[in-house]
Amino acid sequence: MANKLSPYKTYLIFSIFSALFFSMVFTVSMVYQIEIVKLSPLQLILVGTTLETTCFLFEIPTGIVADIYSRKLSVIIGVILIGLGFMLEGFISTLTSVLIAQVLWGIGYTFISGALDAWIAEEDKSIPLDEIYIKGSQVSQIGSVIGIILATIVGNFSLRLPIVIGGTLFLVLSAFLFLYMPEHNFNPSAPENLNTFKKMSHTLFSSMKVIKSNKIIILILSITLFYGLSSEGYDRLYTAHFLKDTTLPTLGNLQPVTWFGIFGIIGMLLSAIVIQLVIKKFHSSENTSKFKNIGLLLAINIFFILSMIIFAITRDFKLMLIGYLSTNTFRTVNEPIFNGWLNNNIEANSRATVLSTNGQINALGQILGGPLIGIIATNFSISVGILSTALLLVPVLILYSLCLFRNTASSIVIEEKPKL
Template identity: 50%
Template sequence: MNKKISPSVIYLTYSGATALFFSMVFTVSQVYRIDIIHLNPFQLVLVGTVLEASCFIFEIPTGIVADMKSRKLSIVIGLILIGAAFTIEGSIQLFTAVIISQLLWGIGYTFTSGADEAWIADELGGKNLDLIYLKGAQTGQAASFIGIVISTLISTKAVKLPMIIGGLLFIALAIFLLLFMQETNFTPASEEDRSSWAQMRHTFMKGISCINKNKILLMMMAISLLYGLYSEGFDRLWTAHFLNDTGFPKALNIKPVVWIGIIDGCAMLLSIVAVEYIKRRMEKTGELDRVWILTLINLFMTAAIILFGLSKNFKAALSMYMIFFIMRTTNGPIFSAWRNKNIKSEVRATVISTYGQMDALGQIIGGPIIGLIALKISVSAAIAISGIILSPVIIFLIFGLKKINNI
């Protein structure tokens, strides 16, 4: 008989393990695609577009499993698909294998998306959820940093190894959960609550209707679209800019993959400190102050991306990347808090879902455009243009400041 492990312990184990394994893979994945498979800039961005599109398309079909059959089963299937995806990509050095892996990863992610939080909410009966979610996030942050260190060390032997090992560990986690994860409070959704394309369309249209009645919410939707448009290209090309445009210091004789690990690790530590500082400041500020802070953050983000793209030496590029990473990390929770404050409680989930769909749509549209610019002109130009695409956010936020002043 299996010894029962409490749902809280299972959830924290799951949160930490998935963060660690993802971090192991992500630390080396772009270096692997650029240096080992030799993908061009357009192919790099296309990889991300396939991932986003598969997540967007399969969100509803896979959600039916979690709604109707089992949260646990949905999570286990998702982890197996994610693990298989990373193992395939690391084992087969072909562009086709990378595309197939992104498709599998996207489908796998949609199986886990929402099912994990819904499972722990069911098992705890809706009690102390804020605390367990916060602990899960903190566990994930610590595990992500450990994953960067482990991945960097392993990659000195072979760049593909962290991807293969990370993939196999995802499958091992799926087996562990299959054996030890309890599911005692699951109730299948009623027909009207089940995921469906019709429901997705209804949710989107209901969200749009609510947003259209509030100019600030309408402005935030435009901002969400712009965040999607700029981010996919930048996220796929920043590593290529370091590898091929600025290079790394030769004197220290450190491998490029180790440099990427160091950059990721330092950026994560700095962002943790920055987020904690901002969180404490936010407790003492009003809405107007928050929007001023958001405006400054987005101004710094835009400038940092453009200057990062134009930088031709390592120190300047590193400085701009660090500024951008910290600003982006602090921007997320402040923007979410401001947005949620302006949404009525009874339609909050619907409206937030609509913003998520706009961001995903922006990534699917913006990724290939930025990729083509990188292929036809240069990676530097594509990154700088990503910053220009982000810049209208500043104008929208200034508009938001004026609206608040007039209230």
């Protein structure tokens, strides 16, 4: 058996290469579905809804598998399914194959969601989770930039080729994880003497008790719901906003799609730089308390919402680009800090299931929010649709403020206790 790498190195390798492969696929997938598969706008929405519904249905069952059997096994299964899904979509250009591909890679994603975060939280306790997630996000940005460049080059020859190559490389990644991914600290969440179904129900109900008994987790899951409600609308409309509501500068004989490759690269590099600044802030500060993290998340989300509003209401290309890049940067920086904060509030034996519940709530939000924003954009305008998306994020500011208030009140009680 091959020598295992350290959990931290394995996590970073997974982060950079999975981001690279995803980026290769996603850079061309929308263009591929429109130009090669010939999907209509309604069918494009159906594809997105199929993916999110799959994630919603399978998040908790796959999270239970990770809590009962193995986080490593769950991640490997997920990577294999993602690879098979992308390969199917690239090889067969029909609506049916695209829909089946969404189901395959959607299930694969749920096997990884929660399991990967739970794995690194248990396997490497020498580095603070906040720093691990931020570093993982940073190397992911590097992988994504490389993926965008490769997809743009290869996509000039064939739109399906980056999708097929990306899917194949996911299968290679699964073999690497099988050989080198360590797992030494996993403890099944259910007693060994229970059968499979009783283990699953035991883990599920135990996790639900954890959620119900922890008001902070309830607030965090509520925040996730609003993230889900807003994300699908923005992701589906930002391209159309650039194409229909402003004039893209010409780039010689290159197609307008080239601009989106440029946007992606600039956005990734900008996010990587900002994340590095956040890392330095974490290292230079002696206080990395939950209180500080909540305050940072509140500030990030204020600028996140303001940036999206600017992007939505302007038709000037330069201002629109500033709003777009700022929105994506604050969104990217928000994710690892939020994940670290969430993980620090979860018990180890139910971590994967609670994280999967978090993913399921995000998917539910996208299922509900996507069509709603789509109806608004269809009946009014794309700009109004994106503005509505930004407004759907406003409640997270209230929820973060409530979390901040609870932490402040708790710290005051703790400080006063010795005086009694």
